[in-house]
Amino acid sequence: MNNNCKILILYENKKFEGAIKYTFDLVMNILGLEYEIASFDKYDSSNLSEKLIISYGRKNPQINSAYQIHICESELFWDNYLAPLSLPVTPLNKYLDLPIIYQGTQKIESHIKNLNNSIGTDIDIVASSFFMITRYEEIILKDRDKYDRFPATASLAYKEKFLDRPIVNEYIELLWKWIDSFNLGFKRKKIWNDKNFAVCLTHDIDEIFKHKRLPLFSVARSIKEKNIKKAATIFFDYLKTKLRLKEDPYYNAFDYITNLEKNYGFRSSFYFMTDGEQYSLKNKKVKNLIAKFKKEEFEIGIHPGFNEFNNIKILKSRKNELEEILGEKIIGGRQHYLKWKISESWKIWEEAELEYDATLGFAEYEGFKCGICHPFKPFDIQNNKVINIFEIPLIAMEGTLTTYRKLSPQSSLEILSKLLSTVEKYSGVFVFLWHNSFMTDLFTPEWKKCFENFYKIISQKNCSVTSVKKMLNLWKK
Ligand SMILES: [Zn+2]
Structure with missing residues (x-):
């Protein structure tokens, strides 16, 4: 000994x-x-x-x-x-x-x-x-x-x-x-240098453009609901973006998000969908976006498609494709729909040489799915060994509060603030997810205020607000 x-x-x-x-x-x-x-x-x-x-x-x-x-x-x-x-x-x-x-x-x-x-x-x-x-x-x-x-x-x-x-x-x-x-003089190490805890703001990019094709289905549905005004708005919105009289709302959201974050000195992580169903990484606007994020020191990560949570070949090829466009290594991301198979998905991500995953939260309820607010290495319980990847548990997603729980912006802000204080108490990492595609009709002035107030609350705390990649570097030290 x-x-x-x-x-x-x-x-x-x-x-x-x-x-x-x-x-x-x-x-x-x-x-x-x-x-x-x-x-x-x-x-x-x-x-x-x-x-x-x-x-x-x-x-x-x-x-x-x-x-x-x-x-x-x-x-x-x-x-x-x-x-x-x-x-x-x-x-x-x-x-x-x-x-x-x-x-x-x-x-x-x-x-x-x-x-x-x-x-x-x-x-x-x-x-x-x-x-x-x-x-x-x-x-x-x-x-x-x-x-x-x-x-x-x-x-x-x-x-x-x-x-x-x-x-x-x-x-x-x-x-x-x-x-x-016992008063034996043991001292705990401080994790986050002079900060009390960490916050990682993350954004899954399921879609980049709202108006990809003529919204025939939505127009027809509105007409059927006898809501002619809504049908006309949808149609003219589409037309205006196509005629370049108006920016696409999903695309426009990136400026809104990054400006909001840059104003506070925050940097976040953007996870790009790689299955090619909603957008192609080869699209010029998508490539420009990736380059802009990289220049402004936002992290680029991977967001594999719905059916890609258990396929190593697909994950590897998607990762390569994204890395080629980015011009550097991708170290992590999150699965679409938070779909994850224990322990198979961890093992696949490990095999694809990814360093972290940030999927593990429940879609229907915010909180601590793994009971912990720190990064940890998962354990493969069937094969009795540690998996060499970090899990960074997701604490809250905007869709949980809106779509699943149907909460008001006011009670959502209360819940987010409470969870943030809990993570602060344990010097953990608060991982928050919100989508650029949330910022359309759903993004009412009340919701906008909820997000902006939450950012303000974060900025008033003594915490490090960085991309997951940077947070993980600090954690590993
Ligand atoms: Zn997604």
Whole structure:
């Protein structure tokens, strides 16, 4: 053992050591603390140099010569692993108001026992965190919506009403509280230099032009609804853009977005759709747009099509095509419709040499789908290994608030501000998505005000507002 190491983590369950080590790595990385990890039987008490032992197992190794936190292991990493029987038993027990997803097999009254220099708990923060960050339930439950996505309403976080809380971060803070209570002088590293947290504004470009072809269908529908005025507006809007008397609203939106962001000194990420169905990357206006974004230091990323979430050949060729036009490497992006298959899509993105994905949020509800507001490396639970890519969880999308939840601009702003403060509290990354194609009839003066006010709120916080690419560079340090 390294003598300088101050925290030693010991685990009992060697059969699942891959999953256990992975989870502790993630937790300790967010805390920014140095540690070593070994199994119970490798531990040699005669050579003890560590100040603090964190033990994880069904039995307590009872270490007397050091400070100790013992986390009693639950039944997740056991015989029923990946079977329905391994899912959490609901309703969940709670410690104060913190839901306990998995509880240790040796129950402790009031969940935490404090004795001299040791703390024992039956809140299995390891299994509970692992369950959230791996999206474990999606592998087992068969629920899917009409787009073949795992619905928010089938998730434990929704059912137990904690989707608006980064519960993994809450577990991590609890562990820190225990560590800090011994007064051993451990200090957490600051992640964002002089800033408290990070904000990544992102834009999926599903469409570039609203008026591609004569809107016969919309005109006919308006006539059928006996709304002649609407039919005429649609038709003349089309005509005016074709005659170049008016800018196309989707295209025009890019200036609006980038100007708004540049005014605050923000930079965001634009993800280009690559399936060629709505626009071609070879279109001159599209190429100009990419060049303009690059010059102004916005990030260009990839937004693969609806059916491209599980096809490595297509992903690789689309990525190459976009890179050729951009003239540099693409490092990440997001899947269209937030369509993602656990763990297959992560593996495909890893194989395509992408560094990050920012898809993992629910379309129908804002919040913390993975229970965490920090970048993390996913774990392939079927093959028991870490996937070499970063997941940057999506926290909120404008379509969730408007189309799915049908909220007013006022309540949307309240929700966004609340989520932003939550991410600030945990020094995380607030990832927000809004589309240029939102800025048409839907973009009423009230919605415009909602977005502009939200940007203003962000600008008043002590946070770093950059592209995902830049944020990730800071994170990796
Ligand atoms: Zn999309």
